[in-house]
Structures are given as structure tokens and as C-alpha cells.
Amino acid sequence: MSISGKFKQIKTFADIVVSPKTLVVFDIDDTVIGYKEFSHTYFGDRLQHYKERYDCSKMILDFALDDWITKVKTGTPFHMDKNGYTRLINTIHETDSHYMFMTARNPLFRDTTEDHLEKIGIINRQVHYLAGANKGEFLKNIIKKYPQYDKLIFIDDMEKNLNDLHLAFGNKIDLYHFVKKYSI
Numbered sequence: 001m002s003i004s005g006k007f008k009q010i011k012t013f014a015d016i017v018v019s020p021k022t023l024v025v026f027d028i029d030d031t032v033i034g035y036k037e038f039s040h041t042y043f044g045d046r047l048q049h050y051k052e053r054y055d056c057s058k059m060i061l062d063f064a065l066d067d068w069i070t071k072v073k074t075g076t077p078f079h080m081d082k083n084g085y086t087r088l089i090n091t092i093h094e095t096d097s098h099y100m101f102m103t104a105r106n107p108l109f110r111d112t113t114e115d116h117l118e119k120i121g122i123i124n125r126q127v128h129y130l131a132g133a134n135k136g137e138f139l140k141n142i143i144k145k146y147p148q149y150d151k152l153i154f155i156d157d158m159e160k161n162l163n164d165l166h167l168a169f170g171n172k173i174d175l176y177h178f179v180k181k182y183s184i
């Protein structure tokens with residue numbers, strides 16, 4: 001468990017416990033997809049780079065995002081945890097559960113994202129593109145379409161997103177912090 005006890009740290013999706021009729025929501029970047037050419041710190045490093053040069057937070061974010069998108073478009077995706085993922089998806093099917101992806105990526109980036117998911121073997125998928133919107137608030141709206149599911153699981157590598165989900169759902173959601181890191 002994390003220090004706060006709000007979420008559980010995992011290095012493989014195989015450690016996730018799924019009850020019957022659960023809606024499982026995955027983040028994408030550094031949760032299912034990693035890139036061979038750059039590490040999970042790349043975006044943060046670019047933010048820092050521009051913070052040291054500019055004062056305007058919108059400019060800093062836009063520049064860092066541009067750099068990141070350029071990298072991703074030419075990047076080689078790999079699956080962060082193929083074996084654990086396969087086991088989890090099997091469990092999801094066996095428990096009459098359902099899964100989807102929720103990414104901070106912009107919907108304009110859909111083609112590249114779908115292509116990269118396919119390259120790592122994720123074919124049947126449902127992806128919500130939030131363009132940086134709050135994941136907790138977004139999921140609150142989405143789950144209205146899924147009244148048949150009793151439980152909710154969310155998996156993300158970023159504590160900020162997990163905290164947003166905790167604020168939105170409290171103990172009505174099981175939060176998993178995916179902490180598997182890789183080096184290039």
C-alpha cells in the first residue's frame with residue numbers, strides 16, 4: 001500500500017483483484033505503453049527545461065507537449081507488462097467484467113494511439129481521450145452508461161490521477177498505482 005493507504009502499488013497487472021461485474025479502467029502512457037526511444041521522465045524533463053526559460057505556464061505546457069508528441073509519433077511502442085495484462089484480461093472476461101482505456105492524450109492523436117495499441121497487441125479496445133481533463137470527473141460521467149457494473153478499478157502510473165480518482169469516488173473505487181519502471 002502507498003503511504004497514504006489510498007492506493008495499492010503494483011508492478012504487474014496480475015496482482016489486481018477483480019470481483020464479478022467490475023469496470024476496469026487503464027491509463028495508457030507508462031501503464032500499458034512504453035517507448036523504446038525515451039523514458040517515463042521525458043515529458044517531465046521537457047517541462048522542467050521550458051520552466052527554466054519561460055514564465056508563461058501555457059507556453060511551457062504547449063512546448064513540452066509538442067516535444068512529447070514529436071517523440072511519440074516516431075517512437076517504437078512496447079507493452080509494459082504483456083503477461084500480467086493477458087492474465088488480467090482473462091480474469092476480466094471470466095468475471096463478467098469490462099475494461100476500457102482513459103488517456104490524457106488529445107483526441108487529435110487518436111490514429112497514432114490506435115496504431116501503437118495495435119502494435120503492442122491490444123486490439124479490442126475502447127479509448128477515451130481526455131486532452132488533459134480531470135480523470136475523476138470524466139469517469140464520473142462515463143460510468144452512468146454502465147449501471148450493470150458493481151465495482152470500479154482504475155490503474156495509472158501517476159499519483160496525481162489516482163488522487164483525482166480518490167477525490168471523485170472515495171472508497172467506491174479500487175486504485176492501483178502501476179510502479180513498474182523501465183530504462184532505455
Ligand SMILES: [Mg+2]
Binds near residue numbers: 027028030031157158
Ligand atoms: Mg500514464
